[in-house]
Amino acid sequence: MAGEKRGEFKGINAQRTVTVNRPRADVYRFWRDFTNLTFMEHLESVSVKDDKQSHWVAKGPAGKTLEWDAVIVREVENERIEWESIQGSDMISGGLVLFKDAPGERGTEIQVVMVYDPPGGGVGAAFAKLFGENPSQKIREDLRRLKQLLETGEIPTISGQPQG
Amino acid sequence: MKAVCWFGKGDVRVENVPEPKIINPHDAIIKVSLTAICGSDLHLYDGYMPTMEKGDILGHEFMGEIVEVGREVRNLKKGDRVVVPFPISCGRCYFCQKDMWSLCDNTNPNAWMAEGMYGFAGAAIFGYSHLLGGYAGGQAEYVRVPFADVGHVKIPADLPDEKVLFLSDILPTGYQAAEYCGIQPGDIVAVWGCGPVGQFAIKSAYLLGAEHVIAIDRIPERLRLAETFGGAETLNYEENEDVVEELKQRTGGRGPDACIDAVGLEAHGTGLGIIYDKVKQTLRLETDRPYALRQAIQACCKGGTVSIPGVYAQFADKFPIGSAFAKGLTFKMGQTHVHKYMRPLLERIQKGEIDPSAIISHRIRLDDAPIAYRKFREKEDCHIKIVLKP
Numbered sequence: 151m152a153g154e155k156r157g158e159f160k161g162i163n164a165q166r167t168v169t170v171n172r173p174r175a176d177v178y179r180f181w182r183d184f185t186n187l188t189f190m191e192h193l194e195s196v197s198v199k200d201d202k203q204s205h206w207v208a209k210g211p212a213g214k215t216l217e218w219d220a221v222i223v224r225e226v227e228n229e230r231i232e233w234e235s236i237q238g239s240d241m242i243s244g245g246l247v248l249f250k251d252a253p254g255e256r257g258t259e260i261q262v263v264m265v266y267d268p269p270g271g272g273v274g275a276a277f278a279k280l281f282g283e284n285p286s287q288k289i290r291e292d293l294r295r296l297k298q299l300l301e302t303g304e305i306p307t308i309s310g311q312p313q314g
Numbered sequence: 315m316k317a318v319c320w321f322g323k324g325d326v327r328v329e330n331v332p333e334p335k336i337i338n339p340h341d342a343i344i345k346v347s348l349t350a351i352c353g354s355d356l357h358l359y360d361g362y363m364p365t366m367e368k369g370d371i372l373g374h375e376f377m378g379e380i381v382e383v384g385r386e387v388r389n390l391k392k393g394d395r396v397v398v399p400f401p402i403s404c405g406r407c408y409f410c411q412k413d414m415w416s417l418c419d420n421t422n423p424n425a426w427m428a429e430g431m432y433g434f435a436g437a438a439i440f441g442y443s444h445l446l447g448g449y450a451g452g453q454a455e456y457v458r459v460p461f462a463d464v465g466h467v468k469i470p471a472d473l474p475d476e477k478v479l480f481l482s483d484i485l486p487t488g489y490q491a492a493e494y495c496g497i498q499p500g501d502i503v504a505v506w507g508c509g510p511v512g513q514f515a516i517k518s519a520y521l522l523g524a525e526h527v528i529a530i531d532r533i534p535e536r537l538r539l540a541e542t543f544g545g546a547e548t549l550n551y552e553e554n555e556d557v558v559e560e561l562k563q564r565t566g567g568r569g570p571d572a573c574i575d576a577v578g579l580e581a582h583g584t585g586l587g588i589i590y591d592k593v594k595q596t597l598r599l600e601t602d603r604p605y606a607l608r609q610a611i612q613a614c615c616k617g618g619t620v621s622i623p624g625v626y627a628q629f630a631d632k633f634p635i636g637s638a639f640a641k642g643l644t645f646k647m648g649q650t651h652v653h654k655y656m657r658p659l660l661e662r663i664q665k666g667e668i669d670p671s672a673i674i675s676h677r678i679r680l681d682d683a684p685i686a687y688r689k690f691r692e693k694e695d696c697h698i699k700i701v702l703k704p
Contacts, residue, residue: 303386305338
């Protein structure tokens with residue numbers, strides 16, 4: 151995977167699995183439209199250029215952003231999507247998502263691997279900081295939001311409720 | 315609006331707070347007509363539940379009238395009268411669809427906290443710590459109810475509030491506890507704790523065909539109510555040195571076929587065991603005081619079932635697993651799947667099989683909640699169940 155060399159890689163490597171109570175085709179279709187990926191907290195937006203190419207904007211410090219282009223390098227409908235940042239990007243990154251039927255009509259298991267090798271300098275450091283000590287925990291929270299959205303159509307919140 | 319807010323151990327106050335508003339599309343706002351203080355609220359009052367924050371609005375047993383609905387709520391409208399289940403359930407996840415509503419996957423915004431504590435997150439609960447979602451509770455004039463389109467039962471106009479309020483928690487909780495016993499003809503059921511949940515567990519055990527129910531407590535009024543309301547035989551553990559032996563004697567030497575722990579983590583008792591737990595709990599070396607649960611395990615008949623509706627929050631010591639193993643016991647426990655029981659229990663109320671209002675001992679104004687909390691904790695002048703009118 152992009153940016154990953156066993157033993158030397160100092161970037162962000164996160165992986166998590168979640169089960170979503172929706173048919174595999176629905177879940178795959180949602181993910182395959184990369185504009186939906188903003189359920190991930192570190193992303194400002196993803197726009198789609200064509201069937202394979204997308205433009206990613208991530209949150210940086212003080213309103214700054216970090217941008218790069220990515221391309222889908224492999225996909226099998228309803229089973230897997232794999233993408234990488236294009237050669238020469240400031241941000242070297244890649245991702246893999248696998249879709250599997252969960253047993254006993256429990257819906258779909260989604261397994262996600264995300265790799266980021268942020269650039270040097272303040273923006274890259276801020277991006278890395280966003281993921282903190284435990285990048286996989288961040289992805290877990292992202293996948294929780296994805297599950298909530300896909301299953302219920304909303305993300306539960308208590309912000310804005312009364313307090314004494 | 316007025317709301318009962320938690321400020322610390324033994325410190326609840328009625329505060330003026332902003333009124334809630336619709337935040338998410340499946341929300342509704344309810345104008346509370348009647349609410350109650352639950353025995354499990356005492357765990358918060360006594361500081362045994364972590365992740366409470368100053369100003370948190372308490373209360374998870376409430377009912378009222380819908381004054382506003384979010385754009386995705388299509389089965390309820392302004393003016394409908396509803397009882398609100400205490401667990402917040404999305405209705406769409408695997409667990410909700412399997413009738414395991416209190417294990418809902420999706421409603422706790424602080425699921426990571428519960429995962430840290432318990433390994434997994436279940437349904438959020440109104441007014442019951444940030445670990446369980448941090449949702450503002452129902453001891454208030456108005457409440458925001460998330461996923462209001464799921465499982466709320468409209469109440470016919472001819473049923474007064476007091477007869478149906480307890481569908482929100484304690485009636486289904488007592489009923490589920492009895493159902494978990496898998497009662498067969500001839501079974502004898504013992505119930506530890508004759509608070510409201512214990513009372514409804516006793517009543518439900520008979521409704522589900524128990525031969526006989528033995529109720530265990532130390533407070534005379536509660537034991538009396540177990541006789542008059544529930545039809546149970548009573549056992550005052552302060553007058554009996556050895557509860558386990560006494561139960562054996564009363565069950566032909568076998569022990570009860572099913573034991574219900576309707577006490578939970580702040581058990582009272584007599585003898586050395588309870589002193590050990592109190593000291594450890596005070597020193598924070600142990601979080602839960604499992605005195606009633608130990609007795610239930612030790613008393614239970616071989617092959618029997620221990621059913622636990624009483625709340626346990628964290629860890630308990632000296633859990634007699636050896637006894638449970640040797641006797642081949644079955645354990646059934648957990649928060650109540652309220653949504654599953656609301657309709658069938660409403661029907662039982664309508665048929666006159668059970669009148670939940672019979673356990674109400676005090677009717678007070680919301681303003682007087684702080685005094686009521688204190689009296690309820692001290693078990694003063696026969697406080698069994700307190701309802702609050704905003």
